[in-house]
Amino acid sequence: MAQSTTSAHAVASPFRGAATLADEWKPRRFTSLRGVVQDRSALVGLGILLLVTIAAVFAGVIAPYDPSELDPTANLSSPSSAHWLGTDNLGRDLFSRLVFGARWTLGAAGLAAAGIVLLGVTIGIIAGYFGGIVDDLLMRLVDVLLAFPSIVLALAIVGMLGPSLPNVLIGMVAVWWVDYARVVRGLTLKVVQNDYVLSAHCCGCGSGRMIWRHILPNVIPSVIVLATLELGSLMLAISGLSFLGLGAQPPTPEWGTMLSDGRLFFLNAPQLMMYPGIAITLVVLGCNLLGDGLRDALDPRQRKT
Amino acid sequence: MVQFVLRRLLYLVPVWIGISLVAFLLANLAPGDPARLALQRALGRQPTGAETAAAREQMGLNDSPPVQYLNWLGNALTGDLGLSYRTGKPVLESLVERFPTTLQIAGGGLLLAIAIAIPLGVLAAVYRRGPIDHLSRVVALLGASMPSYWVAYLLILLFSVRLGMLPVAGSQTWQHAVMPALTLGIGGSASLMRLTRSEMLETLGQDYIRTARAKGLHSRTLLVRHALRNTMIPISTVLGMRFAGMLGGAVIVETIFSWPGIGKLVVDAIFDRDYPMIQGFVIFMGTAFLLINLIVDIGYGLIDPRIRLARR
C-alpha cells in the first residue's frame, strides 16, 4: 500500500519527528518503568507536571486571591508581599491568576489530548483490526488530513466556527487524531499477526474480547508515550491560538490570553508578560522531558544510543 | 524512475480530491447564509430578502450539495476560488501573492535551524555525555518549549530596542526577515538537533566506521565524509516536517512582525469572517504541501533507489 512516509505535519515537540514515523512503534507493554525512574530528567519532567497539576486541582487553596477579584487601588503593582508576582491592570493578583490559569491551560490541553487519543485509538483499531475496505477508506482520510500542516486545518475550523476555546479544541481534535490512528493501526496489525493472537481468534475469541484483552494492552503504552510527547506541542498550539485571540477569551486566566493581555503593559509591568511565558515554557518542558524519558523506557533502541 | 514519478502523481489524485472535499465541507461549518454574507459585504449594507434569494440562485446554492461541490471543484481547477469578502480581490491572487513571502521566512527559519542544530547535534554525539551534550540538550529542550510569540518579543527587545541592530517589524529589506526567521528557527532546531545526535551515535557505532577508525582514518574526515553523510537521509526526512511546522508557525510570527505572508492573511481573514479566503487557504496549502512532498519524494527516489523499490 502506498504510504507517504514524509508526513507533512506541523509539530513543536522536539521529538515528534521520530514519533510520527509509524514504523518505529512496536507493540509493547510497560513491563518495567525502571527506565523512567532511573532517568533523572524524566523525573524532573514528571515533577513539574505533578506540581502544576496539584496547583490546578487545589487552585482554590493555593491561590491567595480570587483570580477575578478586582482591586482598583492596586493597578499594575510590582511584586510585593501582598501580591507575590504583582497585579495586572485591573489590580488582579497575577500569582492567583497563574495558579487558576493552570486549570485552563492544562485542562484545555488535557481535554484535547483525551479527545485525540480516543478518536485516534478507536479509528486506528477499527482500521487495523477489520482491514479491507474500512481500512482503505479510513487510511485515505488519514492521508488527506496528513496532507495539511495541522495548524492550517485547525485554524480553518476555528475560522469557520468563530473564535472560542471550545472551537479551538474541536479544531485540534479534528486534525491531530490522524497520527494516533496511523500508529495504532500499525500496532494493531502487528498484534493481530502474532501467533498467540491468531490462535486465540481461532478458539472463538470474539472481536470485542480480542480488542480488549489483546490489542488495547499492546497499544496503550505507545499511545501514552506519544500523547505525553505531544501534550507540550498541543499546549503551545492552543495557547498560541489564544494569544492570537482565537481561543480562550479574556477574562479567562488562560496563560496565552494572559500573555497577550499583558504585552500591552510590558514596559511598566513586565511581569505580566514574563511569568505567563515562563509558566508555559516550564510546563511544556515538563511534558517534553517526561515524554522523552517514557519513550526511552519503552524503546531500548533509543536507550542504547 | 519515470514510472516511480507517475505512480506518485497518480497517488496524489485521490488525496487532492480529498483535500478539495475537506475545503468544500469546511465552508458549510460557517454560520449564516453564504449568499447573504457575500452580498452584505459586496453591497456594504444589509441586502433585502429578494436580493438574497437572487444571489442564492446565482451562486448555485439551491443546487444539491454534490452539484455544488462539482461546480466549486470545476472553478477551483480553473483557478477560481472566489472573491475575498475583505478586499474584493480574487482569493487565489492574494494567496499566490502572499505565499512566497511566507516561504522566505520559513525557508530562512529552516536554514537557521539547520545551522544551529546540525553542528550542535554532531558535537553532542561526538562528545557524548560531556558538557556539550548536556548543554545542547538543555538548549534544545528550552527552545522547543518556549512559545514562539513570547520568543518574538524577547528577540525584539534584544535586537531592536537594546542593540538597535534590526528593525522591529515590516518586510522591505532582508534585515526585516531575520527575527521572524530566527523565531521559527529556534522552535524548529530542537528536534533536528536531537535527531542528528541520535542518528550520528548510531552511525558512529556501526562496524564500518569502527573499521575505518581502526584503519587510522582521520576523525574529522571520518565525521564529515562518512558519518554525517549517512545521517543526512533520516535528517532530511524530518526537514520536510520541520518546514511544514514553520509554515504553520508563521501564523503567529507574521502577526507580531507585520510580515505580509499567508499566515497573517488567514488570521485577518478569520477576524473578518472572510470565508472564501479561509476556504481558499485550506485548498491552497493542502495543494502546496502535496507538491512539496512530491518533490521531496522524488528527490529521495533519485538519491536512494531502495526507496523507489520499497514504495512499490
Next chain:
Amino acid sequence: MSISHRGIDRRQLMLATGAAGIAVAIGKSTSAQEASSGSVRVGVSEDGYRTDERANIGFFPLNTNIFESLVYLTPDYQIEPLLAESWEFVEPSTWRLKLREGVSFHDGTPFNAEAVKYTMDRIASNGGGVMGIGEESAVIVDDSTIEITPTYVNMRMMEQIGHPNNSILPPGLNPAESRNGTGPFREVEYVAADHYTVEANPEYWGESGAGVGEITFQFYADPTARLLALQAGDVDLIVDVPRQSASEVEAAGATLVSGPVGAYEAMYMNIHGVEPYDLGQDIAVREAVSIAIDRQQVIDSAWQGNAEPGTTMIPPAILGDSASLVSAPEFDPERAREVLEAAGWVEGEGGVREKDGRALNLTIINGYGTAADHGSVPELIQAQLGDIGIDLEIIQTPDTATYEQRLGLGEGDLWLEAGSQNDGNPAFLPELLFRSPEEGGEPEATAYGRAFATGEEFDTTITRSREATDIAEVQEAAAEAMNIVINEERVVTPLCGFYRIIGHTDAVASFDLHASGVNQRWTSLTLAE
C-alpha cells in the same frame, strides 16, 4: 431614505479610526510659507485599505492627505469650505454648490463640476451611502457649479458630505489602482500591508500645505510591536496607542499626546426582549443599572485614566452650546439598591436579587467594534452590578458582524458599543439606534430599533433635529432626544468619552490632533530643527 445603509457606514467609520478628539496643538503651528522638507516615519495600525471597486478612500492614512472632500470637518465638528466654496439649499430638496476654481489634481487634471459628478455617481453606484445619493442626484450647472439632489429630503447632506469617504476623485479614476487627488500630499508608493509613502504636493492650492517633505506610514498590526518600533527609533510617531497602555509611551521615553473627545463608549439595554432577555422592560432595572455604574472606576481601571466620563453618548462638541443640556445619571449604588428593593427585587441566594422566584440575571454582549475595543470594561461592569445584586453574564462576540447578528435575534440584555463620530451630523447615531423600526422593514436592518426604540416622543424629536435648517436647532433637538434615551427611558448609559492618543519622539516638533482619526490632516506635522 434607507436606514440600513447607516449601520454599515458607521462600522466603516469605526474601523477606520478607533478613536477620535478636538485639535490640540502640540507646539507651534505651521505656516504654508515654511519650506517643507525632511521625512517622518509614522507607525500606524493594520492596513485596511480595500483595493476593489469599493475602495475606501476615506481610510486612514489615504484620506485627507491625498484626497479632499467638498467641505472640511473642523476638530470641533463644524463644517468649513474646502473644495466647495459655498452652498445653499434650494427647495424642495436640492443643494447647490459653488466649487473652488483654479484647483487641479496631482496629475494636472482640473478640478471642476465634472469631477464632483463622477464622484457622486460612483457613490450612487455603490448604494448611495448615508446621504442617499442616486444615479440622477448630481447635475452639472456649469464648470464650477453643481446641484445635488439626494433621493430623500436630506437637510444634513453638507455635514455628511465632508466625510473623507466622499472625497473628490478626478473623472475616470479607480482609486483601487491609483490615488490622485487635490490634497496637500501626493502618493509616492503604496506597498499593501507594509507601508504607504506620501510627499508634499508643491502645487497645493491651499494656504497651509505640508509641513514636511515626506511621510512614510508603516503598518504595524501588533500594538506592542508599534510601541517597540517607537522605542527603538524605527518610527518618529505612532498613532492608535491602546488606551489602557498610554503610559507605556512615556516608559518608552517618548512624548504622549492626547486630543479631546471624538469617540464614545456606551451601554444599551434591550427594552423589547422576550424571555429570558425581557428584564430590560422593567424601568426599575434600567434605572438601577444606569446609576450603578461608576464611570470613574471604569476610566481609572480599564483605561488607566485615559478617557473622560461619558455624558452625551456621542462627543459633546458636536452638540455645540446644547451639550450642557444633556447629563448622564450620577453614580449612586445606594439609591440603585433602593430602586430595586422598591420594585420588588429582594436579596436572594448568593446575593443575587430575586422577584417572584426569578433571579436578576442579565447578559452583556461585548463586541462592537470588536470585543478587544472594550478592554476590561465588561469585567468592571460585572463587578459593579454585582454590588447591587445583579448577576451579569459576559458574552464576547469577536466582531461587529456577529454582534449585529445577535442583536438582530435580540439575544442579550445589555449591549456594549464603542464608536467614533466622523461627520458633523449629531442626529445620525441617535436616530440609527433608537428610532422606531419601520413597518415591514428587513429584520436585520431594523435590529437596533427593535431592541432600543422608545417611541413617538423620541422619534419626533430626532426627526426635528434631522430636518432643521439652522445647525443650532439641529443640536438642540439632538440634545433633547438624547436626554429622552439617557435620563427618561434609561435605555442607554454613557460610559466614556474617548480621545485619540499618539506618541512621538523628539524628532517631531508639532502635530495637531484631530478629534476624528479619518479627518486627521497631516499638514500640521513638522519636524524639530
